[in-house]
Amino acid sequence: MAIRGRRVPGGYDPAAFEPFAVTVDLAVFTVRLGRLHVLLVERGEEPYRGDWALPGGFVRPRESAGQAARRELAEETGLLARTAGALHLEQLRTYSDPDRDPRMRVVSVAYAALVPDLPEPRGGGDAARAQWVEFGARGPLAFDHEHILADAYDRVGAKLEYTCLATAFCPPEFTLGELRQVYETIWGVALDRPNFRRKVLTTPGFVQALEGPPRRTGGRGKPAALYRAGPATTLHPPLLRPEGRNA
Amino acid sequence: MAIRGRRVPGGYDPAAFEPFAVTVDLAVFTVRLGRLHVLLVERGEEPYRGDWALPGGFVRPRESAGQAARRELAEETGLLARTAGALHLEQLRTYSDPDRDPRMRVVSVAYAALVPDLPEPRGGGDAARAQWVEFGARGPLAFDHEHILADAYDRVGAKLEYTCLATAFCPPEFTLGELRQVYETIWGVALDRPNFRRKVLTTPGFVQALEGPPRRTGGRGKPAALYRAGPATTLHPPLLRPEGRNA
DNA sequence: TCAATAGTGTCTGTGAGACATTATTTG
DNA sequence: CAAATAATGTCTCACAGACACTATTGA
Numbered sequence: 001m002a003i004r005g006r007r008v009p010g011g012y013d014p015a016a017f018e019p020f021a022v023t024v025d026l027a028v029f030t031v032r033l034g035r036l037h038v039l040l041v042e043r044g045e046e047p048y049r050g051d052w053a054l055p056g057g058f059v060r061p062r063e064s065a066g067q068a069a070r071r072e073l074a075e076e077t078g079l080l081a082r083t084a085g086a087l088h089l090e091q092l093r094t095y096s097d098p099d100r101d102p103r104m105r106v107v108s109v110a111y112a113a114l115v116p117d118l119p120e121p122r123g124g125g126d127a128a129r130a131q132w133v134e135f136g137a138r139g140p141l142a143f144d145h146e147h148i149l150a151d152a153y154d155r156v157g158a159k160l161e162y163t164c165l166a167t168a169f170c171p172p173e174f175t176l177g178e179l180r181q182v183y184e185t186i187w188g189v190a191l192d193r194p195n196f197r198r199k200v201l202t203t204p205g206f207v208q209a210l211e212g213p214p215r216r217t218g219g220r221g222k223p224a225a226l227y228r229a230g231p232a233t234t235l236h237p238p239l240l241r242p243e244g245r246n247a
Numbered sequence: 248m249a250i251r252g253r254r255v256p257g258g259y260d261p262a263a264f265e266p267f268a269v270t271v272d273l274a275v276f277t278v279r280l281g282r283l284h285v286l287l288v289e290r291g292e293e294p295y296r297g298d299w300a301l302p303g304g305f306v307r308p309r310e311s312a313g314q315a316a317r318r319e320l321a322e323e324t325g326l327l328a329r330t331a332g333a334l335h336l337e338q339l340r341t342y343s344d345p346d347r348d349p350r351m352r353v354v355s356v357a358y359a360a361l362v363p364d365l366p367e368p369r370g371g372g373d374a375a376r377a378q379w380v381e382f383g384a385r386g387p388l389a390f391d392h393e394h395i396l397a398d399a400y401d402r403v404g405a406k407l408e409y410t411c412l413a414t415a416f417c418p419p420e421f422t423l424g425e426l427r428q429v430y431e432t433i434w435g436v437a438l439d440r441p442n443f444r445r446k447v448l449t450t451p452g453f454v455q456a457l458e459g460p461p462r463r464t465g466g467r468g469k470p471a472a473l474y475r476a477g478p479a480t481t482l483h484p485p486l487l488r489p490e491g492r493n494a
Numbered sequence: 495t496c497a498a499t500a501g502t503g504t505c506t507g508t509g510a511g512a513c514a515t516t517a518t519t520t521g
Numbered sequence: 522c523a524a525a526t527a528a529t530g531t532c533t534c535a536c537a538g539a540c541a542c543t544a545t546t547g548a
Contacts, residue, residue, distance in 0.1 A: 422500090423500085423501095424499070424500075440499085440500080440501085441500095441501075441502075441503085444500085444501070444502095445502095462500095466498080466499080467497070467498045467499065468497085468498045468499025468500060469498085469499055469500045469501080470499090470500080471499075471500055471501090472500085472501090
């Protein structure tokens with residue numbers, strides 16, 4: 001209560017306060033084969049040895065939490081830093097319960113990241129790197145990571161409604177069917193195809209039709225036109241999910 | 248990179264990491280006389296001596312950031328802890344730039360609080376307590392607090408659209424005119440009175456009409472019916488501000 | 495009286511939900 | 522052929538914006 005406070009005069013003494021460790025935890029989502037997946041690591045040490053956990057690590061002395069999150073994301077996915085730098089990363093919130101880590105006082109800044117379907121993250125040659133795990137398929141995670149992951153999932157679902165975030169799950173060129181599948185997968189509902197198409201195409205800047213009439217098939221039916229993500233970042237009006245959200 | 252990491256085997260050593268201080272900063276808003284106000288303190292020490300800053304303080308060893316924010320809110324407003332406990336407090340985001348405080352490494356978890364028009368915060372008898380300052384009336388704040396305050400303002404404006412948050416700015420019993428003034432003050436736009444009334448009254452659970460026909464005047468015109476905040480927390484569909492939001 | 499606010503009612507345009515229908519591919 | 526997906530079109534209802542109008546107070 002000395003440094004920023006206005007009640008205790010005199011200087012400040014950093015050593016007077018028990019040190020906090022500051023970490024970042026990442027909830028990295030992708031859509032694979034119509035299923036939502038999360039990047040997880042298996043813990044090799046106590047506590048929670050053998051359990052799954054969110055990837056993460058310490059914030060270094062000269063970096064911000066956002067920089068630490070981006071660095072960890074690049075390390076865990078095995079992507080080049082430049083590629084990882086283009087991915088969507090969003091600060092979720094900070095978890096600071098005094099007992100969230102039994103070893104010491106750790107405050108963790110959680111981030112959510114959305115990536116298109118990437119190759120299996122096995123770049124560095126290190127063992128025990130992160131793996132894609134289907135959302136909800138693995139039991140409780142270590143520490144309070146189950147809680148963080150649930151918060152991240154809620155946030156992502158909510159942001160799909162009023163932002164163009166869904167394109168972050170898609171490759172650079174995608175069909176409207178793939179984009180719709182992102183919504184359906186994350187929200188867990190079926191959307192009316194014609195209405196979805198109308199909504200997306202009439203929202204200025206959401207997607208851009210690719211000029212050359214290339215078409216790509218997603219399996220059986222008629223080939224679909226390709227689109228790119230547009231310049232817009234928010235949706236007006238929003239694309240609300242069918243039954244009112246907000247549990 | 249030892250504690251949570253899976254690459255460096257062996258135990259962990261807290262002393263190996265430069266200690267971080269963790270603080271909370273509060274952006275406390277209220278509406279007074281149709282103007283948005285923020286709770287600020289004048290700094291009595293270097294750096295930024297004499298500048299205005301957001302109230303805040305250190306997270307103590309055995310409390311979470313949210314508990315610290317609530318404690319600071321009670322201290323700065325001079326309210327009883329029980330009263331402050333009922334106020335709306337929301338974690339905004341965490342600010343962690345390595346150079347945000349020139350003295351040491353401080354990571355700050357920012358909170359936004361919305362309170363009805365309170366008496367001037369002069370409870371404790373201490374000097375240099377927080378004061379209500381009209382939003383935008385004071386020059387740049389100390390540290391990165393100008394940035395935090397701008398983020399808080401954006402967040403509050405956005406949350407008015409899809410939550411029942413506006414009632415947090417009102418006393419327990421309020422008129423629809425007062426509620427509308429909250430929106431107009433924060434959004435900085437004039438709203439159509441009949442349409443606002445229709446929207447609020449047809450949103451289930453937003454407000455509850457008080458039975459006895461008590462009425463209260465807000466100055467000149469016809470007395471208005473009184474309402475209480477309803478049980479709902481979110482608005483479906485949202486109450487969007489006139490010109491598309493999202494700067 | 496006027497000015498200001500509360501409250502009611504009406505019209506209209508936008509947009510979303512619920513379809514039907516056609517087109518184009520694979521098995 | 523059937524099945525699956527893409528794409529277009531149509532109808533309807535809900536709801537928000539833009540008013541007009543009445544009611545009730547204070548100056």
